Amino acid sequence: MxxxxxxxxxxxxxxxxxxxxxxxxxxxxxxxxxxxxxxxxxxxxxxxxxxxxxxxxxTKESLYRRVVQNIFHDWLMAADVFDAAPGPVEGLGAYIDAKMEISRRHPAGSKVWASEVMHRAPVIQDYLETTLVEWTEGRMAVVRRWIDEGKMDPIDPRHLLYMLWATTQHYADFGHQIETLNGGQPLSDTQWEAAKHSVKTVILKGIGARPSG
Amino acid sequence: MxxxxxxxxxxxxxxxxxxxxxxxxxxxxxxxxxxxxxxxxxxxxxxxxxxxxxxxxxTKESLYRRVVQNIFHDWLMAADVFDAAPGPVEGLGAYIDAKMEISRRHPAGSKVWASEVMHRAPVIQDYLETTLVEWTEGRMAVVRRWIDEGKMDPIDPRHLLYMLWATTQHYADFGHQIETLNGGQPLSDTQWEAAKHSVKTVILKGIGARPSG
DNA sequence: GATCAACCTGACCATATGGTCAGGATAAGA
DNA sequence: TCTTATCCTGACCATATGGTCAGGTTGATC
The missing domain is CATH 1.10.10.60 (Homeodomain-like)
Known part of the structure; x- marks a missing residue:
């Protein structure tokens, strides 16, 4: 102010x-x-x-387009942590943390994105077909490498990515439901930590991630 | 016809x-x-x-209300498989199957539900606060029992449920994105099986579910 | 300090949309 | 066959909303 x-x-x-x-x-x-x-x-x-x-x-559309583009940008940025990591424990762990943080700090953005995709991406379909496809291919390659190196179980990288997106974005998109189920209160710091911990624990164990090092 | x-x-x-x-x-x-x-x-x-x-x-609202109520009904029904099961492998496995099937057969319903919740549940907030809360408490109790009986790791039941909802509904709500990343094609029967399998594999292993029997 | 481009906005317009209604058609029941 | 309750709908209305515009203000530039 x-x-x-x-x-x-x-x-x-x-x-x-x-x-x-x-x-x-x-x-x-x-x-x-x-x-x-x-x-x-x-x-x-x-x-x-x-x-x-x-x-x-x-126009309203032009404004909306800019909003969605900005969100898409943040969305992609969140995965810079992904590449440099030596293995799934560090890489996916950091990715989950990053996406959970986005869900917490920018729930509105996540919702707009979800809404856009749910309505068949009328304004960013071209981005999905180009940038997102490339991005996804790249991360799948990383996951496959980890699998080949014996750092995790042979989980289909595609569905693993979907699980990561789904679980983390759920805390933004369905935040209202979560809040209602939390007695009408927003999650506290502690509860957010518990959420992150649960997601990371289940997924990292679920894919048989072996600590590299 | x-x-x-x-x-x-x-x-x-x-x-x-x-x-x-x-x-x-x-x-x-x-x-x-x-x-x-x-x-x-x-x-x-x-x-x-x-x-x-x-x-x-x-009114438009009254029509919308009926649509959402019907969806909510299906949503709750999907968990009948949950209670009778002897352990997490059967119970959660069947629940994941059921919810994945809903995502496949009734994606529109899932999207309407998601949209309703994302917009702060203007028409079904009362259901969330009563029916959904009770339902959730009930399932959390089941999960806690499984934990107590040593049938799975001590994962926070709340966040486990969120993961189940998130991962399964993602295939309906973000179906368009998934389709785009699948070369513009809807998932085939085989791919749906792979999706179910991946989700079940990761989650059941992730919570350390031990086959009962 | 004069000129200009960028910025601002109250008033206005065309259209789309939720909703109404009077009057007609049709099945149910006596 | 007659009456009634239910079903149906073209035409209509009030309002909300995206968008326009003429005219005014203000910072930049020389």
């Missing part, structure tokens, strides 16, 4: 406003879905007049 | 039309979300005039 930090510069204004709009849009799209979201609501949440949104983003 | 099976009886008409509408609604809500779905589209898909929908379901 900077009290009155007027961004004087024209460039700052643009950067600042785009950021406000994108943050508000992510939340609204996550809570209402694309169809349920209204430009008016996003504008209100961003503290700007609706016409101003249309100055920066000509 | 029954060619001209005119259901004469008034009761049959009602049953038949409600069924048509609910099936169409489930698909449309799944593909477009609540906000994106239109009564006109549901009507077209059901092959009825829009005004006729409003004869059976006064």
């Amino acid at each position: 900077t009290p009155s930090a007027r961004p004087s510069s024209k460039k700052d204004i643009r950067r600042e406003n785009e950021k406000l709009i994108l943050e508000a849009a992510e939340k609204v799209f996550a809570e209402a879905g694309f169809g349920g979201a209204t430009m008016q609501l996003i504008a209100d949440m961003a503290g700007l007049p609706k016409a101003n949104l249309h100055y920066y983003f000509p | 029954t060619p001209s099976a005119r259901p004469s009886s008034k009761k049959d008409i009602r049953r038949e039309n409600e069924k048509l509408i609910l099936e169409a609604a489930e698909k449309v809500f799944a593909e477009a979300g609540f906000g994106g779905a239109t009564m006109q589209l549901i009507a077209d898909m059901a092959g009825l005039p829009k005004a006729n929908l409003h004869y059976y379901f006064p």
Whole structure:
């Protein structure tokens, strides 16, 4: 809450406003879905007049597209931990931690992504077919290498990846259900640690990951 | 495609039309979300005039509510296999099979459920707080019993359930992504078997399930 | 300090959509 | 056969929403 930090510069204004709009849009799209979201609501949440949104983003779709692209970017970044790791214990462990952290810190983004995919990816299908396919091939290769090196059981890498995505993103996408089942309270720090621990324990043991070292 | 099976009886008409509408609604809500779905589209898909929908379901909400309630019902049914089982291998194995089958046969229902929960369960929050809480408590008790009896490792039952839901429902909710990563093709029978097998293998081994008997 | 490009916005418009209704058709029952 | 309750629907309405625009403000540039 900077009290009155007027961004004087024209460039700052643009950067600042785009950021406000994108943050508000992510939340609204996550809570209402694309169809349920209204430009008016996003504008209100961003503290700007609706016409101003249309100055920066000509259409609702263009705004939505930018939101989804940003999320996709974060999504891919989360796996930098993956490659350098000597084995599944370190690599997958760190990946699970990273994705759980995203679920905790950016649940809205995860929901928008889930919603986009559930609705057959109307705006990022091309990314799925190119970037995501390549990314997935790369990680599967890493898993196969670990298998060949005897560092884990011969689990189908594809389904292993799906399990990782599913289990970690579940804590964001179904966060409301989890919260309800937690007596209406958000998970505490301790409970988040327990969640991470459970996921890592089951999966790493489940694939027969042998500590390298 | 029954060619001209005119259901004469008034009761049959009602049953038949409600069924048509609910099936169409489930698909449309799944593909477009609540906000994106239109009564006109549901009507077209059901092959009825829009005004006729409003004869059976006064409002869009009431129609949506019925759809979600039906799904919730199926969701709970899937776990009948759970209780009678002598141990985790049979119980969880059968549960995973059942939920994977739902993901395969009724992906639309799964998506509607996911969407409802993601949007903070505006219409079935009361069910979450009552029925789902009770259901969950019951299954957690079963898992704890298995742990006490030394039939599996002491995994937090709560997070185990979340993993089961997440991994199985992922194949419905993110089916489009999975299909894209499968070269644009839906999973074949063989691939579905592989998916089930992978999930069961990793989870059952991951929790240290010991075959009872 | 004058000019210009970028930024801003209240008022407005066209359209889509949920919902209504009057009046007609049809099966059930007496 | 007559009456009634249920079913059906084209036409219509009120409202919400995405998007436009003319005219104004403000920082940048020389």
